Amino acid sequence: IRAAGASVARLCCRRMARPDVTLQDIRTAQARIGEHVWRTPVLESTWLNEACGARLYFKCENLQHTGAFKARGATNAIFARSSAQLRSGVVTHSSGNHGAAVARAAQLRGVPARVVMPHNSSAAKLSAVRAYGGEITLCAPTLAAREAAAAQIVAATHAVFIHPYDDAEVIAGQGTVALEFLEQVPPLQWLLCPIGGGGLASGIAIAVHGLRPDVRVVAVEPATADDAYRSFESGTLAAPVPTSTVADGLRGALSERTFTIIRQHLHAIVTVDEQAIVQAMRELWRTLRIIIEPSAAVPYAAIAQRKLAVGDAHVGIVLTGGNVDIDALPW
Amino acid sequence: IRAAGASVARLCCRRMARPDVTLQDIRTAQARIGEHVWRTPVLESTWLNEACGARLYFKCENLQHTGAFKARGATNAIFARSSAQLRSGVVTHSSGNHGAAVARAAQLRGVPARVVMPHNSSAAKLSAVRAYGGEITLCAPTLAAREAAAAQIVAATHAVFIHPYDDAEVIAGQGTVALEFLEQVPPLQWLLCPIGGGGLASGIAIAVHGLRPDVRVVAVEPATADDAYRSFESGTLAAPVPTSTVADGLRGALSERTFTIIRQHLHAIVTVDEQAIVQAMRELWRTLRIIIEPSAAVPYAAIAQRKLAVGDAHVGIVLTGGNVDIDALPW
Numbered sequence: 001i002r003a004a005g006a007s008v009a010r011l012c013c014r015r016m017a018r019p020d021v022t023l024q025d026i027r028t029a030q031a032r033i034g035e036h037v038w039r040t041p042v043l044e045s046t047w048l049n050e051a052c053g054a055r056l057y058f059k060c061e062n063l064q065h066t067g068a069f070k071a072r073g074a075t076n077a078i079f080a081r082s083s084a085q086l087r088s089g090v091v092t093h094s095s096g097n098h099g100a101a102v103a104r105a106a107q108l109r110g111v112p113a114r115v116v117m118p119h120n121s122s123a124a125k126l127s128a129v130r131a132y133g134g135e136i137t138l139c140a141p142t143l144a145a146r147e148a149a150a151a152q153i154v155a156a157t158h159a160v161f162i163h164p165y166d167d168a169e170v171i172a173g174q175g176t177v178a179l180e181f182l183e184q185v186p187p188l189q190w191l192l193c194p195i196g197g198g199g200l201a202s203g204i205a206i207a208v209h210g211l212r213p214d215v216r217v218v219a220v221e222p223a224t225a226d227d228a229y230r231s232f233e234s235g236t237l238a239a240p241v242p243t244s245t246v247a248d249g250l251r252g253a254l255s256e257r258t259f260t261i262i263r264q265h266l267h268a269i270v271t272v273d274e275q276a277i278v279q280a281m282r283e284l285w286r287t288l289r290i291i292i293e294p295s296a297a298v299p300y301a302a303i304a305q306r307k308l309a310v311g312d313a314h315v316g317i318v319l320t321g322g323n324v325d326i327d328a329l330p331w
Numbered sequence: 332i333r334a335a336g337a338s339v340a341r342l343c344c345r346r347m348a349r350p351d352v353t354l355q356d357i358r359t360a361q362a363r364i365g366e367h368v369w370r371t372p373v374l375e376s377t378w379l380n381e382a383c384g385a386r387l388y389f390k391c392e393n394l395q396h397t398g399a400f401k402a403r404g405a406t407n408a409i410f411a412r413s414s415a416q417l418r419s420g421v422v423t424h425s426s427g428n429h430g431a432a433v434a435r436a437a438q439l440r441g442v443p444a445r446v447v448m449p450h451n452s453s454a455a456k457l458s459a460v461r462a463y464g465g466e467i468t469l470c471a472p473t474l475a476a477r478e479a480a481a482a483q484i485v486a487a488t489h490a491v492f493i494h495p496y497d498d499a500e501v502i503a504g505q506g507t508v509a510l511e512f513l514e515q516v517p518p519l520q521w522l523l524c525p526i527g528g529g530g531l532a533s534g535i536a537i538a539v540h541g542l543r544p545d546v547r548v549v550a551v552e553p554a555t556a557d558d559a560y561r562s563f564e565s566g567t568l569a570a571p572v573p574t575s576t577v578a579d580g581l582r583g584a585l586s587e588r589t590f591t592i593i594r595q596h597l598h599a600i601v602t603v604d605e606q607a608i609v610q611a612m613r614e615l616w617r618t619l620r621i622i623i624e625p626s627a628a629v630p631y632a633a634i635a636q637r638k639l640a641v642g643d644a645h646v647g648i649v650l651t652g653g654n655v656d657i658d659a660l661p662w
Contacts (some may be wrong), residue, residue, distance in 0.1 A: 041372035041394075043394060046396065047462075062620050063372075063374060063619070063620060063621070065377065067620055131378075282657075285622060285657055286657065288394070289393050289394060289398055289621060289622040289623075289653035289654075290394070290620060290621050290622060291616060291620040291621060291622060292620075322620035323620075326613075326616055326617065326660075329657075
């Protein structure tokens with residue numbers, strides 16, 4: 001227990017060592033990870049445009065390696081380290097897409113990855129991590145248990161801890177989505193993404209602020225997991241509440257770091273209810289003919305529910321992932 | 332009945348008026364339809380490559396307007412006509428994707444489209460045609476009934492008949508898939524597509540023969556709808572047999588025109604059984620995270636079943652469409 005406690009402190013120090021991320025960091029990340037991630041396509045739908053009146057562009061990170069944008073941040077964080085630093089491999093905790101992304105990036109670097117996962121993780125997610133050569137440590141399904149187990153592994157192995165979002169290199173990697181998106185769709189006026197822990201929203205907000213400050217970055221959150229919304233509105237980092245939102249990738253809570261970035265650069269945070277998320281997911285499957293997970297449908301749900309006055313603007317939406325059990329759909 | 336009979340003869344004459352299609356026709360089609368169709372993305376999967384040993388590239392025509400490559404041929408056929416020729420609109424018969432493609436292209440040209448559809452067409456397919464402004468005429472679910480109904484409309488309205496595949500401009504339009512694919516993936520060594528009536532296979536075979544005769548074009552057909560396979564093997568156009576293959580887009584039979592082209596330019600035709608098609612469809616949903624219909628899974632089924640000795644070659648596969656009822660999946 002002492003070892004674990006000491007390591008938690010170490011992890012926190014590491015997290016706070018570098019307080020911010022710049023546009024240049026995101027450009028560096030883009031060059032670093034370029035050959036290891038896909039430049040994902042942007043899709044449009046005449047139907048959806050006519051239905052909502054705006055011009056929508058969907059950036060398909062569900063078609064990214066590992067089926068999620070998480071490959072960007074994890075790859076950047078791991079490739080930013082020297083071989084000496086990675087001698088003992090990497091460790092993370094994740095119930096979802098970040099775990100597979102870390103396992104894959106470690107495999108590309110040829111170092112071991114240890115992933116702490118709650119024992120109730122889906123078989124699909126466990127097997128994705130294993131398929132990339134990740135070594136799984138099961139733990140109780142609480143954040144405290146995950147953090148303690150990861151800290152224990154760090155203490156025992158000296159592996160490098162790769163936080164799912166509270167990490168400058170992870171944030172810089174996620175920000176590469178926005179660099180690509182702005183290159184692919186120059187007329188963009190709005191850019192929408194889902195928000196959970198805030199890594200993606202932070203990276204996007206920094207990239208857009210640096211390159212195209214006229215573009216409004218909006219994060220969308222499930223109403224039943226609205227800690228980011230409450231924090232943004234109140235100006236004080238709000239405590240997360242337990243949630244079982246169908247958007248399982250968005251159950252995480254902001255950190256001080258991501259909250260600071262988001263307060264500075266985000267135009268707004270809006271929330272959508274569970275039914276709207278499932279409806280949006282189904283509508284995007286049907287019209288775009290791609291497989292997205294519930295979390296990825298959250299920003300479009302805000303458009304469908306007319307939660308944002310986008311008018312006839314050019315609106316970019318990041319479809320964050322496509323890891324869903326096709327035999328257990330939420331409709 | 333006399334009117335219908337006369338019109339059938341007229342349709343046949345028109346079909347035979349122009350016996351072949353050239354690479355130049357396909358280039359003309361590409362320029363003509365460029366602004367009306369998507370340049371669809373090409374996806375790859377590390378998983379699938381490792382599983383089969385080859386390097387696979389998937390051209391996503393399921394992400395095309397109307398959810399199928401059919402938008403290419405129909406748009407080319409309709410935009411190749413003058414406004415005077417289109418004065419009375421267009422007519423076609425189709426139980427599937429070609430009907431929606433014709434309705435959309437006619438809408439883009441501002442002329443009426445009449446689509447003859449079997450009365451047992453799915454609600455999704457009927458509503459897709461209607462959503463593009465197409466006027467539906469229901470008929471009995473036989474080819475004879477469809478042809479008679481279409482001929483009657485031609486006789487009554489003087490609309491231009493757009494055959495689903497036995498039409499030089501339709502074939503040239505479908506061939507644009509191959510032009511794009513070869514531009515997007517220069518190292519391609521094999522190019523696989525499904526075959527039903529043979530319009531797509533013909534267009535691809537002509538384009539590849541003209542541009543890159545070293546690339547092997549292979550058509551894949553459901554074993555329960557193997558008229559193209561039998562025709563190709565015997566050298567004589569075989570009679571189609573009634574089929575209820577899950578690959579509903581491939582129930583059509585070759586015409587003299589498509590058979591002539593295919594005999595000249597195709598490397599091989601192989602067949603796959605129903606179970607392999609469903610398995611392949613499910614595997615592509617899972618690994619590529621896109622929605623494809625059963626017909627689109629047919630070429631990959633041939634790879635998964637090791638029906639072709641592709642070794643470690645660069646293999647292009649056209650995913651032809653993604654119009655499937657997501658509440659009635661075949662697994």
